[in-house]
Amino acid sequence: MSDSEKTDDALLPALVSSPDMLTRLKDRTDARIALGRARSGLPTRPNLKFELDHAMARDAVYSELDVEGLKASFKSLGFEPIVVKSQTGDRTNYLARPDLGKLLDVDDRHELETEAGGELVILIADGLSATAVNLNAAATVEALKTVCDVGMSLVIATGARVALGDKVAVALSSENVLVFIGERPGLSAADSLGAYFTHKPREDTADSERFCVSNIRDGGLKPQDAARKIADLIRKAVDRGYSGVTKRDGPKQIED
Amino acid sequence: MALKTSVAGQTWSFADLRTLLAKASPERSGDHLAEIAATSALERVAAQHCLADMPLKVFAGLELMPEVDDWVSDLIARQLDEVAFRRISSLTVGELREHLLAAEPEELERLTYALTPEMVAAVSKLMRNQDLIAIAARRKVVKKFRSTIGLPGRLSARNQPNDPTDDSFGIAASLVDGLVMGSGDAVLGVNPATDSVEDYTRVCRILDDVRSRYEIATQTCCLGHVTTAIEAIEAGAPVDLVFQSIAGSAKANRSFGVSLEILHEAEEAAKGLKRGTIGADCFYFETGQGTELSAEAHHGVDQQTMECRTYAIARAFDCLLVNTVVGFIGPEYLFDGRQIIRAGLEDHFCGKLMGLPMGVDVCYTNHAEADQNDMDVLLTLLAAAGVNFVITVPGADDIMLNYQSLSHHDLAYARETMGLKPAPEFLDWMMRQGMMDETGMLTPAPQALADAIDGVEKLLEAS
Incomplete structure (x- = not known):
């Protein structure tokens, strides 16, 4: 029986009255259901579990890139990493001013302009979870090297938003940029890495012009599987001459 | 007229009305991001002084952004009730604040179409949180479909059983989890993961099956795009409420794929x-x-004034529910708990004053400087302000939209602590199920249920 037909059964009384169904109820959703209650209050254990998950997410937002460790990892993969920063300054300003996280520090931009990026620039960016990058970026890049045979260079950036990759690629005169960036931490996972690929990036690339692979982490999309997906998307973009979607599916065009 | 004032021995002048409104706004990150916020505490207060002395007449027939051809502005101009406005036309914005503080409920209701969104935004900028609560508490907006939402002494909730893949079982499980805690009298409403007509229809059917099978006195809604809803209705989907996200300028609505015509069609x-x-x-x-x-x-207009302009669209329709998703947008617009709380109270107050059945999604994201304590404060203040409804999810964790809304427990807390009941029709249903007593208190039956679920889980963990 497919999911779409299940509500034809008398679902509610079964869920409410039968312990068998209650088990299945809790097993088959990640939602925090059936927490119990103390009068109207949340029992201590689920309350602390929530606090734990939120604390991990908060710490991930304020985590810092392990720049030295990452440099060493990428050197061992044959890269000569360049380290740059955005114009945000501290973390508080990073959160309040996403516009500045998309702009390269002026000195760093000048330095990049003296370098050559090769066919594909990989930007390793902290984003909203440096933890995700520290944990997953090296493994994903290593896996990518085995399935994607193009000339790559690598830049590490702090205070970065996705669109910083466009500026890095333009400064390095590269036709392709792949940004690995820490995703906004959720309560269930604070270590998800996102990958955004842009073919022929410009200063004003729209988000719809990128391919995205998300939830890269051990408990989500494994680095090896993510690498294969990314390699396929890169080939697709280069073959057809653009990344992202041509036209948005969805609501009809509205005139006003 | 000159937008000038003298405060603290200095003369302050403001280029135009939108600049003045932006500078007079209580501080929030979004106005800084837009580079229109006051640059010092003194400049903010100076702008508030200047705004307080502005005659309301300046706002009537006002072109806030004259360089833009904008159907929201046209709608606002059409909505002004000239006759009702004449009674208050001699007031300044500062005097309007006092008039509202002193007004009886009947007078607040009479003013609904005498006030434009810009007037409402302006007066709210002169108010403390306390004023926003006190006046809103006297402005009841009651709406009906299968239940009555917004009555005095009531607090309703949207039960929001979202699932990351729209899995039927996942939706049903979360739905039941909320129902036994008394959530769902405002609506059983799912944000679908996709915008296909097929999934929209399936979600509608799940919700409608549960609602009709157990004769729950409430309504259902799949929060897909209005164009999806129109197609699904044509194909026979059981649609109670149609839904749309809206914004305060024509350009912003275009980015949502929304026009006034398509909303009327829906x-x-x-x-x-x-x-x-x-x-x-x-x-x-x-x-x-x-x-x-x-x-x-945003056309250089501050985000709170833009929000009020949005309400002009909502009040052109027979809406059962309107809510601001106040903390969802992130810290670049509302940085921390303090800004989220302020914005939640503003939105509720301004919406109510404009005649909307206002609810609030009391919520935050993990990159905002906010936590559960901030949500407790906002919920408690909104309950005092007589909010029509809030939104609840299992354990405050929306696993599909990845943000924290209120939990079903939070709803029960607010009702019990402040003596508020669900909508009368829903309360009857809860009582018939043995899940609530006549005062709106949850009965021990769901406790037993929860214990059973808890016990089963513990057994599983042990095995």
């Missing part, structure tokens, strides 16, 4: 089904400060 389609039993209020709107800036469609 309302007509939903009304044609005649599914409401005690009323026909069938639109559900969501809004939120910062929407316009994020669409680069």
Whole structure:
């Protein structure tokens, strides 16, 4: 029986009255259901579990890139990493001013302009979870090297938003940029890495012009599987001459 | 007229009305991001002084952004009730604040169409949180479909059983989890993961199956795009409420794929089904400060004034529910708990004053400087302000939209602590199920249920 037909059964009384169904109820959703209650209050254990998950997410937002460790990892993969920063300054300003996280520090931009990026620039960016990058970026890049045979260079950036990759690629005169960036931490996972690929990036690339692979982490999309997906998307973009979607599916065009 | 004032031995002048409104706004990150905020505490207060002395006449027939051809502005101009306005036309914004503080409920209701969104935004900028609560508490807006939402002494909730893949079982499980805690009298409403007509229809059917099978006195809604809803209705989907996110400028609405015509078409389609039993209020709107800036469609207007302009659209329809998704947008618009709390109270107050059945999604994201304590404060203040409804999810964790809304427990806390009941029809249903007593208190039965679930889980962990 497919999911779409299940509500034809008398679902509610079964869920409410039968312990068998209650088990299945809790097993088959990640939602925090059936927490119990103390009068109207949340029992201590689920309350602390929530606090734990939120604390991990908060710490991930304020985590810092392990720049030295990452440099060493990428050197061992044959890269000569360049380290740059955005114009945000501290973390508080990073959160309040996403516009500045998309702009390269002026000195760093000048330095990049003296370098050559090769066919594909990989930007390793902290984003909203440096933890995700520290944990997953090296493994994903290593896996990518085995399935994607193009000339790559690598830049590490702090205070970065996705669109910083466009500026890095333009400064390095590269036709392709792949940004690995820490995703906004959720309560269930604070270590998800996102990958955004842009073919022929410009200063004003729209988000719809990128391919995205998300939830890269051990408990989500494994680095090896993510690498294969990314390699396929890169080939697709280069073959057809653009990344992202041509036209948005969805609501009809509205005139006003 | 000159936008000038003298405060603290200095003369302050403001280029135009939108600049003045932006500078007079209580501080929030979005106005800084837009580079229109006051640059010092003194400049903010100077702007508030200047605004307080502005005659309301300046706002009537006002072109806030004259360089833009904008259907929201046209709608606002059409909505002004000139006769009702004449009674208050001699007041300044500062005097309007005092008039509202002193007004009886009947007077607040009479002023609904005498006030434009810009007047409402302006007066709110002169108010403390306390004023926003006190006046809103006297402005009741009651709407009906299968239940009555907004009555005095009541607090309703949207039960929001979202699932990351729209899995039927996942939706049903979360739905039941909320129902036994008394959530769902405002609506059983799912944000679908996709915008296909097929998934929209399936979600509608799940919700409608549960609702009709157990004769729950409430309404259902799949929060897909209005164009999806129109197609699904044509194909026979059981649609109670149609839903749309809206914003305060034509350009921002275009980014949502929304025009006034398409909204009217959706309302007509939903009304044609005649599914409401005690009323026909069938639109559900969501809004939120910062929407316009994020669409680069704010035209130099501050985000709170833009939010009020959005309400002009909502009140052109028979809506059962309107809510601001106040903390969802992120710290670049509302930085921390303090800004989220302020914005939640503003949105509720301004919406109510404009005659909307206002609810609030009391919520935050993990990159905002906010936590559960901030949500407790906002919920408690909104309950005091007489908010029509809030939104609840299992354990405050929306696993599909990845943000924290209120938990079903939070709803029970607010009702019990402040002596508020669910909608009368829903309360009857809860009592028939043995899940609530006549005072709106949850009965021990769901406790036993929860214990059973808990016990089963512990057994599983042990095995």
